[in-house]
Amino acid sequence: MVQPKKWLVLIHQIPPKPDALRVKIWRRLQQVGAVAIKQSVYVMPLTEQAREDLSWTLRQIVEGGGDGSISEARFVQGLSDEQILALFHNARKADYEKLIQEAGTLYAQWSSQESDPRDPAVKGPAQLSRLQRRLDDISAIDFFRTPERAAADLQLKALEKLLAGAPAADTDTVDGFxxxxxxxxxxxxxxxxxxxxxxxxxxxxxxxxxxxxxxxxxxxxxxxxxxxxxxxxxxxxxxxxxxxxxxxxxxxxxxxxxxxxxxxxxxxxxxxxxxxxxxxxxxxxxxxxxxxxxxxxxxxxxxxxxxxxxxxxxxxxxxxxx
Known part of the structure; x- marks a missing residue:
């Protein structure tokens, strides 16, 4: 029998006022890659980095007048590991899809005759660097290798080729899969x-x-x-x-x-x-x-x-x- 995964669970309570603290904590949890399984209950994989991230978040909650606790847990009934994994995949899927859409728009612009990514006015390197930083940020909290990550990598590689002036091939089946x-x-x-x-x-x-x-x-x-x-x-x-x-x-x-x-x-x-x-x-x-x-x-x-x-x-x- 496969043993259930072990998770870190943050349960917190934040005062209704001021609103700024609630928003601050929500953003912080998004940044570290936690997902909500219920209101005010967040889950992360059991790693030292996740433990540190949730500990800092809990300290901010307490300093703001709230309280909470962090537990190591296994889910044995009700919510399954597969359902939790799906929550993580869906969260990162949305992040990657937004990045892929923006990169695709940029690719269409750079591929047209109206825009040259090497033109200083277009700021091609800066735009590509911005997208690469976002990809790095998403990948850092993509704990379970969401499939859309490969598509995002390919999209940015295609932009790199255009920026380098490489001609577009009629058939391109780059082994990037x-x-x-x-x-x-x-x-x-x-x-x-x-x-x-x-x-x-x-x-x-x-x-x-x-x-x-x-x-x-x-x-x-x-x-x-x-x-x-x-x-x-x-x-x-x-x-x-x-x-x-x-x-x-x-x-x-x-x-x-x-x-x-x-x-x-x-x-x-x-x-x-x-x-x-x-x-x-x-x-x-x-x-x-x-x-x-x-x-x-x-x-x-x-x-x-x-x-x-x-x-x-x-x-x-x-x-x-x-």
Whole structure:
């Protein structure tokens, strides 16, 4: 039987006035990476650094007229270790996604003809340094290696290349996925276009030996070393009008000219909005529908589906060369 993890738990009580103390303590807990499991109850992993951070925070609370205590604890009923880990992942996921979005905006600006990151007026090095410092700060409190960390690293590496004046390659599959290798990728069962496409992308570009797991529960909580995609609150899922396949390509910074038209086909089949209207979409949808009818099991459907995506990818590759 796996022993429960041991945690540090801060329980505190702060006077309602002044408001400044409550805000100060809340910000301090955010800065050190603590997560709330109930009102005024915060958790951190059991490390010496965490013990020091919470001790200083408790001293500030007491000096401000409040009180509290720090305990070492194991959760054996009710709240599980997996649920606590999910709280830490979600907290850092939000931090990384905000950074990725800002870096992506900067990448789009620097890639355009209107902005040169090496122009002193643009202040490219200063902007990149600011983002790198933020990444370092987030990584320092990313105690359980949130999957979005790898995507943030790749985004900043792409900015470094632009700043150095390196030409953008037509196909860029930089081996920057070390943090994502050896993971188990989890998605909903009954595979169809978006989940098939994402599974294919993971195996082809991220980790050729990646384990894929299909679950019935759309609100499945990930276990250690698992990454969810195309499911509720997943690490990779729909954003705005983008399907999960498009989100993964952007977040992982995979630059391959054949993935552009391929993602448009997946988008129109998945979202049914005819946004791109490619001529290949109707036929590929028919093939996938036949695949589902012929192979009710997800593993067989995945294996056959990968062949379809390999063929469509090869087709778009050939189109580009011609």
């Amino acid at each position: 070390a943090d994502l290798k050896g993971k188990t990728w989890v998605t909903r069962g009954n595979l169809f276009v978006d989940r098939l496409a994402c599974s294919w992308l993971i195996r082809r570009f991220v980790d050729g030996k990646a384990a894929l797991k299909f679950v019935p529960d759309p609100e499945y909580l990930p276990q250690t070393n698992e990454i969810r995609f195309d499911m509720f609150d997943g690490e990779y899922t729909h954003q705005g009008d983008l399907c999960t396949f498009e989100v993964m390509i952007q977040r992982l910074q995979i630059r391959d000219h054949a993935l552009g038209p391929l993602s448009e086909v997946v988008h129109d089949i998945d979202l049914k909005d005819e946004k791109f209207g490619r001529s290949e979409t109707f036929g590929f949808n028919a093939l996938l529908t036949g695949l589902v009818a012929e192979h009710p099991g997800d593993n067989e459907r995945m294996n056959e589906g990968f062949r379809l995506f390999d063929n469509l990818y090869a087709y778009f590759n050939r189109q580009k060369r011609e």
